[in-house]
Amino acid sequence: MNQSIKPGDNPDLTEERLSGTFDTNSMAAVIYGSDKLAQRRREISEAVSRIPELQDSKPCPFMTREEKILEGSRKSAILNRLLPGLIDLDSFEETVFIHQEVIGIEGHPLALHESLFIPPIATQGTDEQQKKWLGRAQRREIIGCYAQTELGHGSNLRALETTATFDISSQEFILNSPTITSLKWWPGALGKSANWSIVIANLIVHDKNHGPHPFMVQLRDEKSHEPLPGITVGDIGPKMAFNGADNGFLGFENYRIPRENMLMRHSKVTPDGGYIRPPHAKIGYSGMVRVRSRMAAEQGLFLAHALTIAVRYSAIRRQGYLEDRSREVKVLDYQTQQHRLFPSIARAYAFIFCGFETIRLYDQLLIDVQNGNTSGMADLHALTSGLKSVVTHQTGEGIEQARMACGGHGYSMASYISEIYGVAIGGCTYEGENMVMLLQLARYLVKSIEMIQNGKSKNLGPMVAYLAANESEIDLNLGPNEYLKVFQYAARSQAWRATEKFQKLRNSGMSKEQAWNQASVELTRASRLHTRLYIMSTFINHVGSVVDQKIKKVLIDLLNVHITYEVMDIGIYVQGLLSSDQMDLIRNQLYVSLETIRPNAVSLVDSFQISDMQLRSVLGRRDGNVYENLFKWAKSCPLNDKDVLESVTKYLKPMMDKSKL
Ligand SMILES: CC(C)(COP(=O)(O)OP(=O)(O)OC[C@H]1O[C@@H](n2cnc3c(N)ncnc32)[C@H](O)[C@@H]1OP(=O)(O)O)[C@@H](O)C(=O)NCCC(=O)NCCSC(=O)CCCCCCCCCCCCCCC(=O)O
Numbered sequence: 289m290n291q292s293i294k295p296g297d298n299p300d301l302t303e304e305r306l307s308g309t310f311d312t313n314s315m316a317a318v319i320y321g322s323d324k325l326a327q328r329r330r331e332i333s334e335a336v337s338r339i340p341e342l343q344d345s346k347p348c349p350f351m352t353r354e355e356k357i358l359e360g361s362r363k364s365a366i367l368n369r370l371l372p373g374l375i376d377l378d379s380f381e382e383t384v385f386i387h388q389e390v391i392g393i394e395g396h397p398l399a400l401h402e403s404l405f406i407p408p409i410a411t412q413g414t415d416e417q418q419k420k421w422l423g424r425a426q427r428r429e430i431i432g433c434y435a436q437t438e439l440g441h442g443s444n445l446r447a448l449e450t451t452a453t454f455d456i457s458s459q460e461f462i463l464n465s466p467t468i469t470s471l472k473w474w475p476g477a478l479g480k481s482a483n484w485s486i487v488i489a490n491l492i493v494h495d496k497n498h499g500p501h502p503f504m505v506q507l508r509d510e511k512s513h514e515p516l517p518g519i520t521v522g523d524i525g526p527k528m529a530f531n532g533a534d535n536g537f538l539g540f541e542n543y544r545i546p547r548e549n550m551l552m553r554h555s556k557v558t559p560d561g562g563y564i565r566p567p568h569a570k571i572g573y574s575g576m577v578r579v580r581s582r583m584a585a586e587q588g589l590f591l592a593h594a595l596t597i598a599v600r601y602s603a604i605r606r607q608g609y610l611e612d613r614s615r616e617v618k619v620l621d622y623q624t625q626q627h628r629l630f631p632s633i634a635r636a637y638a639f640i641f642c643g644f645e646t647i648r649l650y651d652q653l654l655i656d657v658q659n660g661n662t663s664g665m666a667d668l669h670a671l672t673s674g675l676k677s678v679v680t681h682q683t684g685e686g687i688e689q690a691r692m693a694c695g696g697h698g699y700s701m702a703s704y705i706s707e708i709y710g711v712a713i714g715g716c717t718y719e720g721e722n723m724v725m726l727l728q729l730a731r732y733l734v735k736s737i738e739m740i741q742n743g744k745s746k747n748l749g750p751m752v753a754y755l756a757a758n759e760s761e762i763d764l765n766l767g768p769n770e771y772l773k774v775f776q777y778a779a780r781s782q783a784w785r786a787t788e789k790f791q792k793l794r795n796s797g798m799s800k801e802q803a804w805n806q807a808s809v810e811l812t813r814a815s816r817l818h819t820r821l822y823i824m825s826t827f828i829n830h831v832g833s834v835v836d837q838k839i840k841k842v843l844i845d846l847l848n849v850h851i852t853y854e855v856m857d858i859g860i861y862v863q864g865l866l867s868s869d870q871m872d873l874i875r876n877q878l879y880v881s882l883e884t885i886r887p888n889a890v891s892l893v894d895s896f897q898i899s900d901m902q903l904r905s906v907l908g909r910r911d912g913n914v915y916e917n918l919f920k921w922a923k924s925c926p927l928n929d930k931d932v933l934e935s936v937t938k939y940l941k942p943m944m945d946k947s948k949l
């Protein structure tokens with residue numbers, strides 16, 4: 289049963305909900321990993337809806353940037369007071385969820401505090417450092433950010449310019465931004481809110497540069513909030529979206545911090561200037577791997593937001609006719625609309641399933657690393673690099689299709705889809721620009737193929753074992769596993785094609801770097817296919833593990849949408865394997881699976897359990913009463929406070945009057 293049905297709802301939406309074949313709360317339990325977690329989300333939404341001071345003071349699209357930052361800060365402060373009674377304070381998921389519910393997706397002063405400030409202290413700080421700062425940060429006595437990117441350098445961390453030079457005589461590090469390009473640029477909450485930061489700077493001891501390391505740096509006075517002497521800090525200005533966040537710039541001029549402020553769990557500088565290496569050269573990058581490992585689920589949820597809006601709206605929007613000329617048809621009944629939206633619903637589910645799996649893998653890696661075992665770091669770095677790139681890109685595409693699927697109203701901020709799009713596609717850039725990260729995965733794929741070439745296939749990890757197989761025929765009695773083989777064929781042949789291109793260029797005498805650059809488009813294609821294969825296989829495994837038969841049935845239908853759509857989408861890579869008859873068969877299976885999923889479309893998006901408050905969309909309202917609320921929304925626009933604006937009295941009216949003469 290669909291748990292969203294309520295009296296007074298738009299009858300078209302109720303009809304959709306009645307046609308659903310499964311219980312949406314049970315589906316939510318599968319999406320969020322357990323009945324308890326899904327229920328906690330419902331309980332938190334419900335509790336928040338009963339607290340007047342946590343409600344939006346006005347719709348976000350009507351707020352100026354200053355108002356957004358003020359509103360985010362107001363709610364953050366109230367939440368800090370109320371959180372102990374509302375959520376499990378030890379749960380990162382509940383903390384992120386309640387902030388998104390209450391403040392929304394446009395950013396707020398604590399967005400980076402939870403995800404990029406506290407985790408490095410907890411994982412890279414020594415026990416004493418944790419004792420000194422962790423409690424203060426968790427109680428929010430201090431607000432932190434993560435300052436790594438510079439005006440001139442973001443992707444290439446080796447070229448960062450900020451320096452932290454050890455001064456043995458005073459036992460301090462001296463921080464400097466030697467050039468304009470070395471100014472830190474972009475960190476969220478740095479601009480106006482944070483008073484502390486993790487700063488990534490080149491560690492220099494005895495004139496030797498040991499590369500980027502993390503430091504705890506106080507930026508502002510804890511009483512006055514004024515920048516401390518030696519610090520230049522401010523906001524970088526408005527962005528495409530995410531304007532509730534104050535992304536900032538930061539410069540240092542001979543700014544001194546105690547030796548104890550370098551995070552020293554892994555690398556250390558001793559009082560006499562000795563440098564102790566970390567157990568793995570890239571351990572300082574693990575804060576980024578953590579965030580990347582969470583991005584598939586986060587982005588899947590951004591896509592889920594947009595689809596909730598577009599699918600619900602498509603069920604109440606009537607336009608044109610099919611057979612019955614007496615009543616316009618729901619636009620959701622058009623095959624083109626289904627083709628536009630349903631594969632994205634499948635992707636959203638796939639990304640979320642995959643995302644929770646990578647979070648689990650990261651948590652396991654963290655335990656291993658704390659126990660001195662860093663052997664899994666390369667695998668997870670490669671996996672999360674590919675996953676963040678593919679998922680953010682496809683999420684952006686899916687959200688934009690969702691917007692267009694809402695016609696003209698999709699373009700209005702009342703749909704809120706453009707904000708979701710703007711925030712989500714930030715993910716194509718932050719945490720590593722997508723091409724750069726795809727090329728990181730490509731290094732791993734090339735190395736794997738070199739192992740095969742050197743007769744060491746048995747050393748390949750499970751995620752790349754398929755690279756050594758030799759599939760040339762597919763039985764088209766197609767089940768998910770045959771589709772997986774088709775995808776493996778595509779990913780394998782592209783990985784070999786790209787590697788051989790690189791090797792050929794090398795053998796022709798080209799430098800490694802030039803050969804890599806000349807092969808890089810092919811290499812990124814290989815990385816995408818490898819990642820899409822991983823997403824598909826995780827989806828198949830996940831569906832296989834579902835116990836509730838009604839839920840399993842609909843997830844198999846959704847999986848069928850996914851695998852047929854994905855294989856059609858990569859048609860060019862499987863031309864050597866599948867005949868045109870086989871491609872036609874798959875195409876037809878896709879069309880059949882769109883029809884099969886149609887009665888459950890609304891229930892599938894309702895199962896994401898995104899509340900009206902969190903959705904902030906007039907088009908996507910749970911009750912489907914869109915038109916009257918669109919009219920209310922337009923009337924509440926500040927431009928309509930007065931009938932005659934100054935723009936008219938000051939300019940247009942005089943112009944018209946003058947023209948009359
Ligand atoms: C990795 C780099 C690209 C290159 O690094 P190097 O130059 O140092 O290395 P090499 O390329 O030479 O590689 C050497 C070697 O090392 C391996 N390597 C590299 N990295 C790692 C790693 N991390 N782990 C293990 N191994 C690693 C590499 O593969 C090589 O191996 P081989 O020699 O064997 O091949 C590096 O420069 C880099 O990482 N660049 C990218 C920089 C970056 O990512 N910056 C991020 C800055 S912080 C940031 O962007 C924060 C953004 C946060 C924005 C938040 C917005 C919030 C939005 C709202 C969220 C709401 C959520 C709600 C969700 C919900 O409701 O649940």
Ligand SMILES: Cc1cc2nc3c(=O)[nH]c(=O)nc-3n(C[C@H](O)[C@H](O)[C@H](O)COP(=O)(O)OP(=O)(O)OC[C@H]3O[C@@H](n4cnc5c(N)ncnc54)[C@H](O)[C@@H]3O)c2cc1C
Nearest residue numbers: 434435436437441442443474475476714717718719720723
């Ligand atoms: C919303 C948002 C929030 C952010 N928050 C933070 C934060 O809190 N803290 C922080 O430190 N940073 C933050 N950043 C910065 C972010 O991490 C960087 O912008 C990102 O890592 C990309 O680096 P870049 O800007 O230097 O891109 P560039 O590297 O300049 O990319 C420009 C182009 O060059 C290409 N390119 C670059 N290198 C290569 C290569 N080796 N091979 C092929 N192509 C290449 C890229 O693919 C891209 O097309 C944020 C950014 C955004 C948008």
